[in-house]
Amino acid sequence: MALKVLIVEDQFIEANNLEIMLEEAGYLVCGMAKSVQEAIKIIDARTPDLALVDIQLKGGLSGIDLAVILKQRNIPFIYVSANSDHATLIKAKATQPYGFIVKPFRERDLIVTLEIAQYRHENSLDAALIREDKFRKSLQDIVKMEGSVTDKMHQISKTMQAILPYDYLAICIDKGREAINLMSYLRAGFEEYQFIGLEEFQVITKTNFVELYVMQYAGEGTERSFFICDDFKNMLGKFKLRKQIADKFMVNSLLTYPLDCSGYTNIHLYFYSRRTDAYSSDQVALLDRLNASISFAICQVLGLDIQHTPYTTAHHKKLTGKNTNTAPVFEGIVGKSHLLLNVFDHITQVAPADTAVLILGESGTGKERVAHSIHASSGRKEGPFVKVNCAALPSSLIESELFGHEKGAFTGAVNKHVGKFERAHQGTIFLDEIGDMPYELQAKLLRVLQEKEIERIAGNAPIKIDVRVIAATNHNLEKEVAAGRFRLDLYYRLNVFPITLPSLRERKDDIPLLIDHFISGFNIRLGKNVTGISARGLKDAMEYNWPGNIRELENLVERAVLVSQANHIKRLAIPVSGNAETVADESSANGFKSIVQNERDHILNALKKCKGKVWGAGGAAELLNLPPSTLNSKIRKLGIRRDFT
């Protein structure tokens, strides 16, 4: 059935051109509106599948205002606009469109953007439905499980994290005068929560029961709403209790939600997050969908009356053939900072779905680890996990490496070669450094993602493959797209679910844990018995800004464990005053640089001379007489950043 598209455009000629292009491409234009008001009427009457929205419109309201309504109704939209000023673009981007086409555009760009929008929308819906289904099922299991009320409530709050991330969750149960109860949970680690009951809460917030009661009713009751950024700060001026919570637990946004309960009982949920912009109307809508299931579970566990039955998983279509009942696996990912916990939440959310994932982050932040964790937590975990480093392969070889070739396909192809995509069948392919993939090959990759089939070089028939794609890059892909080095259509296709990894300098609280983790590992590998790091050594590590991130820390700990004469590490070989070229530590106390330090300096000098170019004529690999892939892996191992120049 043709997809129904709404055009919201105030210029008649442009609207007409769009209509012709869409109809020729097989879409059904279900309405054309010149203003937001007209658009709403068409949305109500015709429920479009997708909307093309100009930003400047007639009638006072803009396309950005309409975006809010489209999001509420779950209708994907694409902006079609003449180059707008920077501030407008920022606002437009914040509404999370499924695409942005700048006028004038080619018909082909429009059609590709529409296809991608449709794909992304379907995938994000699938992922959301799987998540919600899983959540409802977990609640049902908790209600049925053996255990005390405290245990069950604890489980419910833990389960809630996967669907609506928080750092502090308060569940307030109010059965009328003198019967307020509070069960709250402060997140201390991925699966670790500190329980704070009513009594502890009163001690922490220095309030007595009567004060709490009064605050609850003096305007601190709950509505379906959220407070982020400045709204959160302004709201705290009016709500004394929330201000105390914010100060005590260092939270920066809040979502409040009253559950539907019967009789005299009210249950209010308060989700607090350390992120400044953690909540949006999407999450309020999510709670609307889950309200019945959550209130049913809590009322059952607490022995309260309930009127309704929850929405059960049976109402849902089967979303994927893969087993989605897989507990998340975070092997080798160490840390408890709230930024890393957010990453765990994202892994938990996206793993069961079959969508593409794009992992972004500086070099050495753990992108490969995260990719592996998504695979290990997915229904494909029994299948292969195949890694391809797109930067380490010369462009002449990468196509055959990815898609394979037949015998005799080119000079030197003496045997048939099965490509990485085929090897990843029924598993996951991890395309590392996707930003370095040659431009010509990006179109082929896009086709594979769309058609789910590959063709070996010189092959005579396409081969069907069932592969999940996870890509990673430390480049800013939007800039690469703008510079014409990365295809916009591929970017949209991969960017269905982006996960951005924090740099180590943004999560320094994790440094002590990471150092202990690496020391234990290297003790085993190097047969040493180092017990820890000195206070001075730790202080240095906390003050350094770690341009090479975790990999750099891991390398320095390895070196320190190796050279350590004492039973603990005194200092790490941290580059002096952030200058990566001079290193002073135990190993260079005698005035000599270590071999590793010399190697690092040598590579840095070569890179500087070649202006950062690694491959090809005039590149650092040629200068150093090394295979480019070896040089690349040394660059990574030594924690040299690509933007060092």
Ligand SMILES: Nc1ncnc2c1ncn2[C@@H]1O[C@H](COP(=O)(O)OP(=O)(O)OP(=O)(O)O)[C@@H](O)[C@H]1O
């Ligand atoms: N959270 C973590 N806890 C412990 N070790 C980690 C963590 N994250 C990464 N590491 C380790 O740091 C090193 C670098 O990680 P990884 O290779 O995944 O980074 P990357 O972002 O993919 O780097 P690049 O962009 O250079 O490919 C690896 O040895 C990995 O095991």
